[in-house]
Amino acid sequence: VMQSRAGLIVSKFEAARLLTYRVVDQRVHRIPDASEANLCRVAALEAVEDLMDFLVQYVPDCLTGGNTVLEDYYRINIPAGITGGTNELQLDIVARRALGMPSST
Amino acid sequence: MNFQLTEEQSALVGAIQTILQDHSDIPQSARVNSFWFDVKLQSLLADNGYLNAGREFGPLEAALLVIEAARIPAVVEVAASALVAPRVLGDVQIESPVAIIVGHQLSRPHRNLPIARTALVDLGDDIAVVPVKADNVESVASILAYPYGRFIRVPELRGALRLRGQGSKLRHWWRVALAAECAGAARAAIALIVDHVKQRHVFGHPVAKFQSVQHRLVQCHMMANSVHYLSLRAAWSGLAYDADVAACYAQHHVKKIVVDLHQFAGAMGVTNEFPLHLWTYRLRALQTESGGPIESALDVARNRWNAEEPPRQTAASTDTRTEVI
Numbered sequence: 001v002m003q004s005r006a007g008l009i010v011s012k013f014e015a016a017r018l019l020t021y022r023v024v025d026q027r028v029h030r031i032p033d034a035s036e037a038n039l040c041r042v043a044a045l046e047a048v049e050d051l052m053d054f055l056v057q058y059v060p061d062c063l064t065g066g067n068t069v070l071e072d073y074y075r076i077n078i079p080a081g082i083t084g085g086t087n088e089l090q091l092d093i094v095a096r097r098a099l100g101m102p103s104s105t
Numbered sequence: 106m107n108f109q110l111t112e113e114q115s116a117l118v119g120a121i122q123t124i125l126q127d128h129s130d131i132p133q134s135a136r137v138n139s140f141w142f143d144v145k146l147q148s149l150l151a152d153n154g155y156l157n158a159g160r161e162f163g164p165l166e167a168a169l170l171v172i173e174a175a176r177i178p179a180v181v182e183v184a185a186s187a188l189v190a191p192r193v194l195g196d197v198q199i200e201s202p203v204a205i206i207v208g209h210q211l212s213r214p215h216r217n218l219p220i221a222r223t224a225l226v227d228l229g230d231d232i233a234v235v236p237v238k239a240d241n242v243e244s245v246a247s248i249l250a251y252p253y254g255r256f257i258r259v260p261e262l263r264g265a266l267r268l269r270g271q272g273s274k275l276r277h278w279w280r281v282a283l284a285a286e287c288a289g290a291a292r293a294a295i296a297l298i299v300d301h302v303k304q305r306h307v308f309g310h311p312v313a314k315f316q317s318v319q320h321r322l323v324q325c326h327m328m329a330n331s332v333h334y335l336s337l338r339a340a341w342s343g344l345a346y347d348a349d350v351a352a353c354y355a356q357h358h359v360k361k362i363v364v365d366l367h368q369f370a371g372a373m374g375v376t377n378e379f380p381l382h383l384w385t386y387r388l389r390a391l392q393t394e395s396g397g398p399i400e401s402a403l404d405v406a407r408n409r410w411n412a413e414e415p416p417r418q419t420a421a422s423t424d425t426r427t428e429v430i
Binding site: 003004005007008010015018021025026029039042046091092094098100101102103104 | 107109302311313315316320322323324327330332338351353357399404406407409
């Protein structure tokens with residue numbers, strides 16, 4: 001179970017990495033950004049939240065002095081869905097710009 | 106890594122889009138079926154050389170075609186013929202359409218078997234290439250949106266062409282193909298539902314105006330985009346690790362995409378008249394193939410941490426050894 005969860009988390013980070021590279025590629029080619037940067041934030045948050053949950057479930061000692069790198073990773077990412085525009089803002093922007101949804105009620 | 110298609114790739118995608126556009130509808134008489142196999146389109150793609158894209162261009166171009174073909178409501182078999190077969194067969198020519206079958210489950214129903222002319226049978230280490238005779242296959246009714254069928258008499262594998270040591274390569278490219286097919290089907294299904302929620306009104310507003318709906322559809326959109334690029338990366342790199350990642354991500358997220366899209370289609374979404382099932386029940390079929398999400402996730406983990414480095418199995422490698430046993 002632990003290995004399959006770890007494999008899934010890796011695949012989520014790979015997805016977020018690829019969507020982020022795509023944003024960089026768009027900048028390099030001077031392609032106007034529809035909302036790809038917002039979309040890669042959404043993908044990254046899903047991966048980060050899964051990894052934080054994994055750390056707590058399978059290596060909880062890392063949060064009590066067992067591993068400072070992992071503890072720092074956890075602490076830094078506690079506000080990952082808030083900083084730089086909340087996850088809800090990212091979702092709103094993509095809904096509007098990429099999917100052509102109307103302003104929400 | 107280059108995210109922009111070359112001129113040649115753009116032309117290839119544009120050309121198949123033009124053909125698919127003419128086949129983007131299904132006949133009225135087939136509207137309530139769980140799937141519709143477009144025989145004419147299958148022949149058209151074969152006759153015009155699209156199923157040879159994997160040989161004439163490469164796996165990335167073949168994956169682009171798989172994604173495009175998965176976006177139409179009708180079923181055509183492109184993934185196994187154009188993407189998988191050229192990678193594992195080398196110069197061996199076979200008749201399409203192609204079904205991919207797990208060797209120790211020969212008597213079970215198999216996807217695409219009723220339309221297949223050739224089956225690639227995964228025997229673990231090896232592959233058996235088995236011609237499929239129509240009179241030896243019986244169709245099996247299923248809610249899954251592909252033709253399913255089982256052999257009436259289980260084929261004799263001893264006389265079949267056997268590709269030694271190609272089993273892992275078959276499973277590798279099967280994963281790339283199923284991820285690409287998931288990407289196309291998911292994108293088409295999401296487009297259908299985005300359009301639906303913009304037009305359907307509840308409580309005096311279009312459904313699309315509700316933030317709870319918007320956010321879940323954006324998450325589906327993100328997942329479909331991720332599968333799209335992960336599958337193309339896997340086709341481009343030829344690495345088994347990339348194939349495992351693409352399949353793992355695709356198969357894991359099928360549940361979320363299928364559940365949310367049917368939720369936002371409301372009662373219409375549980376009827377066969379509404380075409381959503383033609384894509385979502387393809388996704389459900391693909392979700393369990395080539396080991397399913399658990400096995401692909403385990404392979405990602407094994408590749409990532411147990412192996413010294415990801416296997417360098419390149420797309421160009423076609424060192425196929427063949428023999429008849």
